[in-house]
Amino acid sequence: MAGPLLEISDLRLSAGSGKGAAAILRGIDLALARGRILGIVGESGSGKSSLVNTIMGLTPPGLRAEGRIVLAGEDLLGLSPVRMRALRGHRLAMIFQDPMTALNPVFRIGTQLVDVIRNRHPGTVPAAVEAMAVEALGRVGLPDPGRRMRDYPGQLSGGMRQRVMIAMALVCRPELLIADEPTTALDATIEAQIIDLLRRLRHDFQGSIIFISHNLGTVMQLCDEVAVLYGGHLVESGPVRAVLRRPLHPYTRALVGCEIDDRPVDAPLAFIPGKVPETTERPGGCIFADRCAYAAAPCRTTAPRLAAQGDDRRAACLRLGELP
Amino acid sequence: MQSYPAYVINRILTAVLSVFGAMLVIVILISLVPGDPATVLLGPLATPEYAQHFIAEMGLDQPVHVRLWRLAAGFAQGRLGTDVISGQSVNTIVAAALPHTFALAFAAMALACLVGIPAGVWSAVRKGSAGDTAIAMVSVVFVSVPSFILGIVLLVVFSIWLDWLPVLGLSPSASLRDAAIRMILPTVALALGWIGLIARLVRTSMLETLGQNYIRTARAYGLREGLVHYRYALKNAVIPTLAIIGMGFGRLLGGAVLIEIIFARQGLGSILYDALQARNFSVLQGTVFVVVVIFIAVNLLTELSYALFDPRIKFSRR
Amino acid sequence: MHAAAALAATLGRVVRHPGGAFGAGLVLLILLTAILAPGIAPHDPNRLDVVSAFAPPSGGHWLGTDQLGRDLLSRHIFGTRIAMAVALSVIAIALAAGMLLGVLSAYTSGPVERAILVAFDSISSFPSVILAMAAVAVLGSSMPMLIVVIATSLIPHYGRVARAQVLSARNEPYVEAEQVLGASGVRILLAHIVPNIIAPLIVIASLDIPVVIAIEASLSFLGLGLRPPLTSWGGLLQDGYQNLARSALPVMVSSGVLAVATLAFTMFGEALRHAIDPRSGRRA
Numbered sequence: 001m002a003g004p005l006l007e008i009s010d011l012r013l014s015a016g017s018g019k020g021a022a023a024i025l026r027g028i029d030l031a032l033a034r035g036r037i038l039g040i041v042g043e044s045g046s047g048k049s050s051l052v053n054t055i056m057g058l059t060p061p062g063l064r065a066e067g068r069i070v071l072a073g074e075d076l077l078g079l080s081p082v083r084m085r086a087l088r089g090h091r092l093a094m095i096f097q098d099p100m101t102a103l104n105p106v107f108r109i110g111t112q113l114v115d116v117i118r119n120r121h122p123g124t125v126p127a128a129v130e131a132m133a134v135e136a137l138g139r140v141g142l143p144d145p146g147r148r149m150r151d152y153p154g155q156l157s158g159g160m161r162q163r164v165m166i167a168m169a170l171v172c173r174p175e176l177l178i179a180d181e182p183t184t185a186l187d188a189t190i191e192a193q194i195i196d197l198l199r200r201l202r203h204d205f206q207g208s209i210i211f212i213s214h215n216l217g218t219v220m221q222l223c224d225e226v227a228v229l230y231g232g233h234l235v236e237s238g239p240v241r242a243v244l245r246r247p248l249h250p251y252t253r254a255l256v257g258c259e260i261d262d263r264p265v266d267a268p269l270a271f272i273p274g275k276v277p278e279t280t281e282r283p284g285g286c287i288f289a290d291r292c293a294y295a296a297a298p299c300r301t302t303a304p305r306l307a308a309q310g311d312d313r314r315a316a317c318l319r320l321g322e323l324p
Numbered sequence: 325m326q327s328y329p330a331y332v333i334n335r336i337l338t339a340v341l342s343v344f345g346a347m348l349v350i351v352i353l354i355s356l357v358p359g360d361p362a363t364v365l366l367g368p369l370a371t372p373e374y375a376q377h378f379i380a381e382m383g384l385d386q387p388v389h390v391r392l393w394r395l396a397a398g399f400a401q402g403r404l405g406t407d408v409i410s411g412q413s414v415n416t417i418v419a420a421a422l423p424h425t426f427a428l429a430f431a432a433m434a435l436a437c438l439v440g441i442p443a444g445v446w447s448a449v450r451k452g453s454a455g456d457t458a459i460a461m462v463s464v465v466f467v468s469v470p471s472f473i474l475g476i477v478l479l480v481v482f483s484i485w486l487d488w489l490p491v492l493g494l495s496p497s498a499s500l501r502d503a504a505i506r507m508i509l510p511t512v513a514l515a516l517g518w519i520g521l522i523a524r525l526v527r528t529s530m531l532e533t534l535g536q537n538y539i540r541t542a543r544a545y546g547l548r549e550g551l552v553h554y555r556y557a558l559k560n561a562v563i564p565t566l567a568i569i570g571m572g573f574g575r576l577l578g579g580a581v582l583i584e585i586i587f588a589r590q591g592l593g594s595i596l597y598d599a600l601q602a603r604n605f606s607v608l609q610g611t612v613f614v615v616v617v618i619f620i621a622v623n624l625l626t627e628l629s630y631a632l633f634d635p636r637i638k639f640s641r642r
Numbered sequence: 643m644h645a646a647a648a649l650a651a652t653l654g655r656v657v658r659h660p661g662g663a664f665g666a667g668l669v670l671l672i673l674l675t676a677i678l679a680p681g682i683a684p685h686d687p688n689r690l691d692v693v694s695a696f697a698p699p700s701g702g703h704w705l706g707t708d709q710l711g712r713d714l715l716s717r718h719i720f721g722t723r724i725a726m727a728v729a730l731s732v733i734a735i736a737l738a739a740g741m742l743l744g745v746l747s748a749y750t751s752g753p754v755e756r757a758i759l760v761a762f763d764s765i766s767s768f769p770s771v772i773l774a775m776a777a778v779a780v781l782g783s784s785m786p787m788l789i790v791v792i793a794t795s796l797i798p799h800y801g802r803v804a805r806a807q808v809l810s811a812r813n814e815p816y817v818e819a820e821q822v823l824g825a826s827g828v829r830i831l832l833a834h835i836v837p838n839i840i841a842p843l844i845v846i847a848s849l850d851i852p853v854v855i856a857i858e859a860s861l862s863f864l865g866l867g868l869r870p871p872l873t874s875w876g877g878l879l880q881d882g883y884q885n886l887a888r889s890a891l892p893v894m895v896s897s898g899v900l901a902v903a904t905l906a907f908t909m910f911g912e913a914l915r916h917a918i919d920p921r922s923g924r925r926a
Contacts (some may be wrong), residue, residue: 056544089546096544101537106559168545193476338763345764353780464661467899468908472854472863476883477897480890524730578771582860586883596772600779600866612768612776620767 003073004031005208006055006176007213011067013047013054013232015279022279024050024063026232026287029306032225034175037202037209039240040257041216041224045276046229048212049097055210056094057084071176074236089119093174097181099161103153110149113137113171120172134165159190166197174206182213191218198222216256220244228252231277231287233310234306236314248315250292250323286318294323332628335348339624343618346616347399350394350609354382378408383605395609404610414610422614425591429446430581431511433501433569441562443519445553448561459523465585466520472582475513479586482509510587514579518572525568529561536560565628570626577619650736655917662913668906675719685713687720688871689916696889706894708878709885718899719876725903726873728789733794733847740800743844743854747801748808762798770795774857778866787869792857796850800843807839841918848911850903859900875900 009193016055025047032038040048044239054065057076071091078083086163096102104112113133119122130149137145140163143206153161162182169177179198187312195218202222213219219226220240227237228251236249247253277287287291293297298318306316317323337384378384398405402554404414476523482489489509533539536559542556584593592611596634599607657663675682680800683705693709699706747758770792777791783917812816817834822917825833832870855875860868870877877897881894 021500056539056546071564085543085546085548087546094544096541098537102541104538104542104556106563107556115542115547115551119545119547165541172545222416227498342763342767343762345765349764349768350776353777357780406778441914452644462914465674465901465905468852468905469906472860473856473879473897473900473904476893477901480886480897484886484890529918575769578769581771581775582863585864596775597864600864602777603779608776608779612772615769615772616767619769625897 005034005072006030006032007068007221008055009068009070011051011054011065011069013050013059013063013065020280024232024279024281025054025065028234030198030227030237032176032208032210033077033152034208034290035206036225037211037223037295039219039226040210040212040213040229041219041226042229043276047232048229049180050232051229052094052180052210052212054089055176056088056178058094068289073188087173089116089172091175093169093172093177094177095162095169095182096167098184098185099158099165099182102165103161105153108150109137109156110120110151113164113168114148116168116180117171122307132171134168136171137164137169139201140164140167142167142191145282158186159193161186162186162190166194166201167251170201170205173207176210177205178210180212181214182211183218194246195222203242205296216244217224228255233316235288235317236313237306238309238315242313248309248313249317250294250318251287251288253313254291254293286316296321326379328631331606331631335624335627338618342620343617344396346620347395348392349611350386351388351395352610354384354605354609355388355391374408381406381408384611391602404613405606407604408606409604414607417607418592418614421595423588425577425580425584427630428510428514428584428589428591429576430508431507431574432514432518432580435455435511436522439515440519440522441526441558443523445530445561447523447527448530448534449553452615463520463523466516467581468522469512469517471517471579472586473512474516474588475583478495478509478513490642504587506587510583510589513586514576514583516537517579518569518576521572522565525565526558526561529559529564533557533561545628567626567630570622578613581615644826652917654913656910657912659833659916661881661909662917665906665911665913668804668902669910672722672903672906673849676722677682679719680724683713683719684715685716687712687716687873688907689713692751694887698891701848706891709883709888714878714892714895717873718875721873721899723874724785724868724872725855725858726770728785728792729851732793732796732854735789736796736850736887737800737843737847739793740797741804741839744796744801744804745808745835745839748805748812749827758801762801765795766798766852768795770787770853774861775864775866778861779802783861783867783869785872788858788867789859791918792854795857799850803842803846804839807842808835811835811838819820845911845915845918848914849908851911852907855900855904855907875903 008028008030008278009024011028011030012023015022015024028047028051030038040051043050045303050059053059056067056077057079059065065077066124067077071087076087081088092207103109110130110133112137114129115130117129119205121129121132134145134149137148142148142163142239148156149158149225153164156164158314166180182198183194198211199222211223223240225238226240226243228243228249230234230251236243236247236252243252244256247256275291277283277290281301283289283297286295286304296319304316304318306314309315309320341396383394383428386394402415405420406412407414408416447459450456489505530553534553539552539557542552545554580591581593581596583589584591588594592615595607595611596615598604599611655662655667656666671679675709689712691707693711695709695711697703697707697711703713703715705718708714708717711923743762747755762856766778773793773795775795778788781787781791794885811834813834814834817830820830858867858874859876859879860875863880865880867876868874873881879893879900882894882896886893
């Protein structure tokens with residue numbers, strides 16, 4: 001099939017109106033081809049989670065999404081809630097940040113998995129559903145999966161619960177899997193195991209993945225492409241190695257710089273002076289100008305557009321040509 | 325955290341202690357009577373022979389600790405005493421009445437859950453809508469107005485003004501259908517307050533639950549809203565309300581007593597009422613004791629099942 | 643000044659809470675009715691007029707008359723006095739005794755503490771109506787006795803809350819700091835612990851007023867409560883109920899008055915609870 005699996009154009013997410021209005025996403029353009037893994041990086045508050053929640057149609061009530069999110073030819077923003085729900089758990093699936101709270105504490109994990117399978121594959125006989133659930137738990141490396149089916153989430157460690165979440169996503173065989181910082185809440189060793197699991201599963205998995213992370217090292221290991229978000233803007237995107245080895249945008253440079261100075265690779269990205277802009281601010285020029293080491297007068301008045309840089313890279317900066 | 329069996333044993337011991345405390349209260353109450361208890365308690369009924377009989381049966385000639393011991397020994401063997409007036413065993417009298425009271429209480433509770441839980445979920449899901457406000461207003465009326473007042477109003481409206489339902493309780497020869505029809509008003513009267521209470525508790529608890537991450541997970545996997553609300557959210561939301569429902573059972577028992585009297589139904593309420601009217605303390609003592617034991621037992625069961633129901637408590641690793 | 647401002651702010655929040663203004667207005671009306679009863683009652687509540695028994699509502703008798711031709715409105719206006727006298731005395735006694743015993747149980751250990759806790763447990767193993775029924779039947783039903791009996795059944799409610807508040811307040815860092823600095827126990831109790839106990843107890847008290855009204859009414863309804871000439875709302879209800887076959891009006895009037903009064907105090911109490919502690923959104 002030609003064309004990208006997912007194509008997002010001029011996506012805006014806002015809350016309220018008038019003076020107190022908050023702009024959470026300020027016009028995102030993004031495309032993801034089939035079978036590719038896209039990493040999304042950026043500081044807290046840059047809009048990463050809002051972006052994926054909007055794709056999933058899980059934005060809290062009161063937020064307004066405009067623009068287009070086209071998944072395999074279908075504009076998700078134009079869909080009825082019923083149609084959107086039908087896509088979730090079929091063509092879309094998501095793994096969440098905090099495995100401790102993402103599973104329902106009062107249902108056995110087997111029950112929760114079986115409900116998802118029955119919803120995905122209606123009409124399957126119960127024994128086959130059960131077998132699929134056990135098989136999926138086995139594939140994500142849960143020891144003794146048959147017995148684990150009867151456990152409550154409270155009986156499993158955080159890493160085990162995240163494996164259950166991954167199993168839940170796998171049984172859906174989605175075209176697009178979204179993983180929203182799946183390892184942030186876990187210990188470093190468990191994190192490494194989960195990343196390793198995701199890498200191994202990659203080979204069996206046919207769909208595309210959007211992987212949100214704070215950790216550039218993980219993104220480098222796991223992803224094909226990367227998109228850098230700042231203040232609700234997409235500031236740079238391109239192949240993961242090219243972007244992270246030779247960043248173009250001053251913000252990406254700063255991000256990568258934060259990690260190079262012999263700091264541990266999993267340290268949070270909070271080393272750029274200044275702070276992420278409030279969603280209620282509406283600067284006339286570049287959103288990063290206040291914190292940018294290279295900002296010049298035009299940066300404060302003219303908003304840069306995301307422009308192609310070579311074959312497969314894009315960046316939004318007025319001074320790309322003049323930077324050292 | 326202690327293990328579940330240790331918790332159970334601890335709770336049972338506390339409950340047994342409460343039963344003892346209740347007996348103590350009964351004994352102290354009677355010993356507080358000023359003057360000669362037989363004369364004061366029996367009033368005009370106190371012929372010398374009857375007073376004699378009464379004093380012997382109730383052990384009023386003994387000191388308080390002996391009376392407590394006799395009462396406890398008797399109750400522990402399941403003997404509630406003898407009705408001084410009729411000579412019948414209080415056990416027989418109470419046993420005949422218990423099924424009626426239980427039937428009424430369970431019917432009311434079932435009705436309250438059947439209506440209250442969906443009403444609470446419905447309001448939570450449509451928070452802020454006109455329907456939600458209406459349910460909240462009706463609930464506060466049901467919760468605040470005592471059930472016997474609601475019972476009297478229902479009786480007047482449906483039996484007297486509209487003449488839809490029979491006025492009074494159960495005749496001994498009634499058919500099952502007749503009995504069921506006569507159950508309607510008392511059950512509704514007793515259930516209304518609980519409907520209001522359960523609807524409010526479930527609504528609050530549902531709203532809290534619907535904001536949880538695991539609900540977002542269920543939605544992210546495309547589960548139907550009905551399944552998300554009534555299965556995934558409801559079980560979490562109902563657990564915290566269970567304890568309050570159980571603890572409130574005393575209110576229900578107290579209410580049932582009055583409802584039985586208003587609707588002239590057989591049951592513990594009418595026994596208590598008749599015993600009070602006849603100043604028949606031998607029956608009163610045993611019946612009050614049974615009510616208290618039921619009350620304590622229900623509270624105990626609530627606590628124990630609460631712990632069993634909620635895997636978060638059972639498997640808490642703290 | 644500070645206390646007055648705090649009170650005004652709390653009342654402001656009560657009135658702004660949904661139903662709070664309604665509840666507070668009715669509560670005020672009920673209290674004024676109780677105080678001004680002789681001035682506002684259109685008739686002598688005990689004046690017989692057998693000829694006009696069971697008269698329907700009219701210009702002369704706004705709510706009609708009872709089986710002896712007595713004016714129902716006036717009888718209920720005077721009943722308000724009794725209801726309020728009983729409810730407020732019961733709450734005052736239960737609050738004071740509960741607070742005292744609760745604080746005592748928190749500050750003592752050994753037999754005194756255990757005795758208090760066992761007493762709380764024993765009393766609260768009875769449904770309050772049943773305990774009050776049994777006690778009044780045995781001990782008699784004069785007004786003071788009725789008040790003491792109902793108050794006793796409510797004491798554990800206040801005692802447990804007071805105890806829990808003391809126990810948690812004692813572990814607050816600022817209280818521990820004062821102890822280290824050598825403040826006397828009494829000073830700490832008065833300056834830090836009592837203010838901590840008072841707010842939740844007042845909330846419970848306001849929500850218990852309708853409960854007391856209901857218990858008193860049910861006892862009187864069963865003929866176990868106050869005896870004439872003290873005619874409470876429950877007594878009026880019983881009067882009407884016994885004459886139900888002849889007219890449903892008196893019963894409906896008494897039921898209506900009881901329903902409105904309990905509703906008003908509940909709504910006021912809930913608004914007060916939110917006003918004093920906005921976090922306590924939960925609880926029945």
